[in-house]
Amino acid sequence: MIRKWFLLGIMFISLVGRGQEFQLTEVIPDYTYDEVADRMSCIENEVPLVFNERVMAFVDYFAIKDREYTEDIVRKKELYFPIFSETLAKHNMPEELKYLAIVESGLRPNAISRANAVGLWQFISSTGKMYGLHSNWYVDDRMDPYEATDAAARHLRDLYNMFDSWELALAAYNCGPGNVRKAIRRSGYKREFWEIYRYLPRETRSYVPQFVAITYLFNHLEEHGFDPRAEHFYPEMDTIMISQYFHVETFCNQVGLCLDDMLLWNPQIKRGALPEGTKNFALNIPVEWKEEIVANRVSLYDTASKVGKEHLDYLARNTPGSTYGRERLYYRVRSGDVLGTIAQQYGVRVSDIRSWNGIRGNLIRVGQRLSIWVLPTYNSSNKSLYTASTPPTPKTSAPLAGGSVYTVKSGDSLWSISRNNNTSIEKLKQANRLTTNTIKPGQSLVIPN
Known part of the structure; x- marks a missing residue:
């Protein structure tokens, strides 16, 4: 059989005598529907990999149309796949579930969706808290590859126990168990994904086929012209424990580490620092640096505790929508209330109340319970303070x-x-x-x- 080749990239043409010489930057092997079906049937898997035209469309998309995206994932996989495999094995879960993180976030630990789902495994705040993932102005556990992967494994296990089907567990991970139950009822109580397919939300109808396509592709990278060895170099990692305010850039400057690398290894640190009151934070560092850092720990930690603290703390407490350093109160909306008067009563901003309660406009309902986060400076007799009394004035810009x-x-x-x-x-x-x-x-x- 003569194989065809799709040609990608820029074609450089130079005339040599009467002929033409073509230099091709990349070639993509052709493949047929039957070839993909045959390869997929040979993959060892626990999660069902049903192959059909819908899945084939996503194979074409990731192998040809958005090839750069797939190449980027291939380069990053060695940083995260070992974490995924180890965690899934610990929970006795199918290893192929590691490919779900590609569908969720493209292996970007700081990914944030339009629905404010965050991290490699795209947890919304409420679901994250159910599985022990907490966030504040400084740190977001949902961006921690280790913590978020463990939470995702437990969440997927709970969904599997709920539906007794990995395909339905994946669907529920995307759209919620309520929508899956609704689709089951509307289908006449069918229990297979492809039997309830047309009753699921549109995004979920694409979600499981994408997972199947990605699982296939990452088991057959070379057959589709990808170099599975095309990866970044990531050093072997170890951890040091931090239990104080800690300015990351100052620490990096002292030991000679690159700040960008440090934040890549610790993506859950959102503001370049750990707040005062931090307890036993495991900071990832290259194992080859640990001995020197531990030997000079007292001096390094002391210096890192003295830079930017007041300024960051001020910003943390006063950034619109922040709950850091604030106490939550509840207010029940009464007849005649508007957001402006409620904000004035508690010494906060209208934009804060909107953010804390997911309100887009100005509409509130009588009887609605609102979360109001007040600063320690707030009291019922002084309702004008929505910020700390006086912003700290730095001697120099830290x-x-x-x-x-x-x-x-x-x-x-x-x-x-x-x-x-x-x-x-x-x-x-x-x-x-x-x-x-x-x-x-x-x-x-x-x-x-």
Whole structure:
């Protein structure tokens, strides 16, 4: 059989005499439906891998149409697959479930969806908390590859026990068990994924076929022209324990490690620091560096505890929507209430109340219970404080993982600050989570690099 080849990439043409010489940057082997079906039937698996035209369409997509995406996953797999395999084995789960993280996040630990699902395994806040994943302004456990993978394995096990089917467990992981039960009822109580397929949400109808296609492709990378060895070099890792405020960039500068690498190895650290009160945080470091770091631990930790603390703490407590360092109260909406009067009563911002309660507009209902997070400075007789009494004034701009801190002066505007610091207004607003261009003297702003 003569094999055809799809040609990708830029074709460089040079004329040599009367002929033409073609230099091809990449070739993709052709394949047939029957070949893919035959290969898939040979994969050792516990999760059913049903092959059909829907799955074939996703094989074509990942093998040809979005090939760069697949190549990126191949390069990153050696960083995360060992974690997935070890965790799934610990929970006696099918190893092929590791491919689900590709469908969920593209192996991006800091991925955030439109529904605010976060991390490699895309946990929303409520489900994450059910499985012990917590988050604050500084750290988000959902971005921790180890913690999130363990939580995902337990969640998938619970869903499997609920439906006694790995395909339905995968569907429920995507759309929730309630939607799967609804599809089962509407199908006449069928119990197979492809029997309830048309009753599931549209996204879920693509979700399981994508998982099957990815599982097939990563078992046959070479047959589709991918180099399974095309990976980044990742050092062997160990951990050191941190139980204090800890400025990561300062630590990296002292020991000679790259900050970007450190944040890659510890993606759950969102703001380049660990907050005061941290207990037994396992910081991932290259194993070859551990001996030297442990030998100089007292000095290294002491220096890392003295940079940026006040400024970050101020930002943590006063970033719109933040709950860090605040106490939660509940308010029951009464007739005549509007968000503005409730915000004034508790010394918070309207935007805070919207964020804390998932409110998009200004509509609230009588009897609705609202979460209100107040600062320790709040009391019923002083309702005007929505920020710490006075922002700390730095002697110098302390370096942060995302840049430096600037204290707003009288006459400043976002435009003047952006020009003086070689950045843009949009980047300033994004770094500080500003929704308007309003700033005031004494306010601390993060200046992005």
